[in-house]
Amino acid sequence: MEGRIMQRFVKALASAIVALPAAAQAQVPDTILYGVAYYDEYTPVDRVDEDARMMKAAGISVVRIAESTWGTLEPQPGVFDFSHVDRMLAAMHKQGIKVIVGTPTYAVPTWLARQHPNVLIVGRDGVRAQYGSRQNMDITDPDYRAAAERVIVALVDHVKDHPAVIGYQLDNETSSFNTSGPAVQAAFVQSIKAKWPSLDALNQAWGLNYWSNRINRWEDFPSTNGSINASMSNAFAAYQRSLVTDFLAWQAKLVRAHARPGQFMTQNFSLGWREGSYGIQPEADHWKAARSLDIAGIDIYHPTQDKLTGAEIAFGGDEARSIRNGQNYLVLETEAQGFPQWTPYPGQLRLQAFSHLASGAQMVAYWHWATTANAAETYWRGLLSQDYKPNAEYAAAKEIGAEIARLGPKLAGMTKHNQVAVYVSNTAQTAFNSFKPEGIEYNQVMRPFYDALYRMNVEADILSPDSTRKLDDYKLIVVPALYAASDAEIARLNDYAKRGGHLLYTFKSGFSDENTKVRYAAQPGAIAEAAGVTYQEYTIPVGVTLAGNPFGVSDADNAPRWWMEMLKPTTAEVVARYQHPSWPAGAAMTRNHWGKGEVSYVGFMPSDALAEKIVAAEVARAGVEPSVAGVQFPLIVRGGTLKNGHKVRYVLNYSAVPQHLAAPASGTELLHERKVQRGGSIDLAAWDVAIIEEDGRSGS
Structure with missing residues (x-):
């Protein structure tokens, strides 16, 4: 099954597969993708063709579209307008840029909330959400599911045969959003009844005799929202996580039934948050939810400037790789500028991009192309600022894009064997x-x-x-x-x-x-x-x-x-x-x-x-050897084995001070195409990166 799944991804890249044994072809895409999210409907003027030309000049090879656009795609129930999608597909295809289409289900349109107010989420406070924010819906609600299915099918049927479309992103940063209204509570009780047919056993296991919380009849089962019992609350949290697994499996099955053979399914999982992406997500079980995907995706946001350490990039990548048992993954969102305090120092955008690859990413994509002029994310900046003009980050992206275009076929498909x-x-x-x-x-x-x-x-x-x-x-x-x-x-x-x-x-x-x-x-x-x-x-x-x-x-x-x-x-x-x-x-x-x-x-x-x-x-x-003995932060060394069997090491300088490393083996520094001798000095400027392909095949 793993082989067939990964073959879909490889074929979807729409380019020749490197000559490898059949088993290896099922695991290794042939290049690294470099991308952005793009929204024609957000732009201040008609500039989709100009944006596509600028992307091509910067080495952008893939864009994500449509995941935020339900209200534009379907302005009224059953009435579809794909004009902005068609414009983006045409412009990107003309420039040779591939497209990942997002299902637009994480932000419901106004008409759906008016027509079926029950689709809006009821949280732990028992209050139904007001319309306005995204992810304000109950992912289990039948009216929501029916409307979501209609727009998903219409969108996929419309775009599936376009040659630019290589895959689909299912929903966006999906979690349960803490849905806990009466319908969800009732479904939870049924799931508990199936697991615990005996109320006596349940009361004993959960310690419900405390404060007279004992349940003597299933009809008396209370809402979990007011519970003081951690056993009940945490069982409900596990049930909420299962809703995410079910929702993504439902979308994956639906999209696969309509997609063109060879197009892949992914999802941009979000991590726990603490001033940025931090730790595992409490509202989704990524290991279970990823099973319905062809390739895992992740969104990784992190501090920059003097707080840039690379730890968040590494952790997010290691989790994304691990949830599919070592399979490489896609970074579907990361910041180019992001919050004002995240404006990167010169050199940091390049360091960040290759840090993602060092963990096994097959794609690095920014959210998003250009900063919006409206609403909540006005100051969450994309690669370009509100003027849509080339800037320092765009200049950095051009350098990164050129390097990825040159080295992507060699660096793609790196495997790791961690101890x-x-x-x-x-x-x-x-x-x-x-x-x-x-x-x-x-x-x-x-x-x-x-x-x-x-x-x-x-x-x-x-x-x-x-x-x-x-x-x-x-x-x-x-x-x-x-x-x-x-x-x-x-x-x-x-x-x-x-x-x-x-x-x-x-x-x-x-x-x-x-x-x-x-x-x-x-x-x-x-x-x-x-x-x-x-x-x-x-x-x-x-x-x-x-x-x-x-x-x-x-x-x-x-x-x-x-x-x-x-x-x-x-x-x-x-x-x-x-x-x-x-x-x-x-x-x-x-x-x-x-x-x-x-x-x-x-x-x-x-x-x-x-x-x-x-x-x-x-x-x-435990007898574990570091990547390079005696080398510690701020000099980070990560790597693995390339498709050609050679070991590769990414040497990352997370400091404003130049660093030096004695090469642990002879090889070639790929970014500058120069030979490196064992023991020779690898010199890195502030916030710099080197990539060493070692001579000879790895013994791992």
């Missing part, structure tokens, strides 16, 4: 966030551990309970805050260590089962024996440090934050102890031999610097 994984869980996320210590969310625990790997140039895959990758493929698996998980899930992780793997658990792991019910056992529950440690007491650390500063960080960094568990080793050795004038010197971190492997447990949230030292020690113990 480290970060294990994440939507179930643990929603459970953890129900009882946030110090107001800190799950992603704020997970990301510092991922970022530690990133900064030391150890690449990682992102696994979830729904991943099908073999755990034994990894030497080290980092498991942050696995607050809610089944015994079977934890046993799978522990058994990986028993067979010789290396596990790093953090605090608040194993505490509750998959129903967010605290385990009636010594904590950390099913982890306790494998980790060789238990605890009964925990608190918020104030004035606590680690005795003797065992990891050699600054005094300010040698302090637990947010949470601390007073660990009591059973079979584990103590790696670090707490120090406080009143608390006993309890264990803060332990390490335990478990079968042929090792399980480490961190009972507190470390500072970022301390997390980096802890992770570095675990990386070394």
Whole structure:
């Protein structure tokens, strides 16, 4: 199945396939796409032909259209106007630019809201949304689905035979949007009834006797919107995520039934948000939702200027690649300018583009071509500003576009074989966030551990309970805050260590089962024996440090934050102890031999610097080698294996200071087409990038 899916993508690129064995052809597109989103209906004057010419001059090879345009496509029910779509297709085709058509279902037209006000979402407050914002609809509503099907079919039937159209984006940044009205609540109850035929078993599993929340008849099942029970609330959150999976599968099936053979389906998943894309999305299970796609897509937005680190680019890319088990992916949206505080320094736009490719992206596209003059996103700027004139970002894009056009066929289809994984869980996320210590969310625990790997140039895959990758493929698996998980899930992780793997658990792991019910056992529950440690007491650390500063960080960094568990080793050795004038010197971190492997447990949230030292020690113990020994942020080295079997390394300078790297192997620096000798200096200017194709075939 994987082969047939990827073949559709390869054929859709409408150009010759590089001569490869049949199995490889099913996995590797033949070039990198460079693109923008474009909206003829937003432009201040008639300039679609001029915009297409400017795009061609900048090396733009693909545009995304139509996902925001339902009210323009269908001005009245069943009355369609495809004139702006036709204009864009004609202009782009004339310039040799390919097109991805978006289904326009994430922003409902005014007539639909008037005709069927029930399509507007009812949120947790019980109030139906007012018209105006996008994504204000209930994705389960029958009237919404009927209208959505009509416009999807009409659009796909209209464009499918146009030679410029290579694929479709299903909806846009889809989540449940927290839909929780009466119809959704009723459907949730039916799903629970199917899973829990016995109300006694449900009451027991969810602990509903508390505060008389017990449900004695299915007819008495209350709305989840007012629930104080995390088991109920988190079961409903999981159900909401399943609605996203169902919605995208429904769209994929519908579009496939009408699309031309060879056209692909994708979706631009959005990440969690914290001043930019940050961590896993709580309102969608990307691992499940991606199964209906041909190729995954992702939207990645991030700070720039002095806050540009590349970590958000790397994490988003690693997640997008991992949700399809290592398949390359599309960056369907990222910023060229974005918010005013994101205006990039000279060199940063180019660095960002190649950073996406370093994680395995097959496409980098900006949202969007030119900045709108109206409404909410007036100050969310595209590649061009409101004057639509060439600017510094356009000049940078021309350089990037020329380099991608030249190197795209060689760089496309890079594969990775990472030795480290970060294990994440939507179930643990929603459970953890129900009882946030110090107001800190799950992603704020997970990301510092991922970022530690990133900064030391150890690449990682992102696994979830729904991943099908073999755990034994990894030497080290980092498991942050696995607050809610089944015994079977934890046993799978522990058994990986028993067979010789290396596990790093953090605090608040194993505490509750998959129903967010605290385990009636010594904590950390099913982890306790494998980790060789238990605890009964925990608190918020104030004035606590680690005795003797065992990891050699600054005094300010040698302090637990947010949470601390007073660990009591059973079979584990103590790696670090707490120090406080009143608390006993309890264990803060332990390490335990478990079968042929090792399980480490961190009972507190470390500072970022301390997390980096802890992770570095675990990386070394697991026998994992960084991309280049001794090289750390701001010099980032990422890479993989090219189609020709050669290793490739992207060397990325995330600083305003020139950097130098001794070449780890002989090869060719592709951007400047010059030979590099092993040990020779690779010199990078501020915010610069180099791409080294090493001589000889990779042994990986």
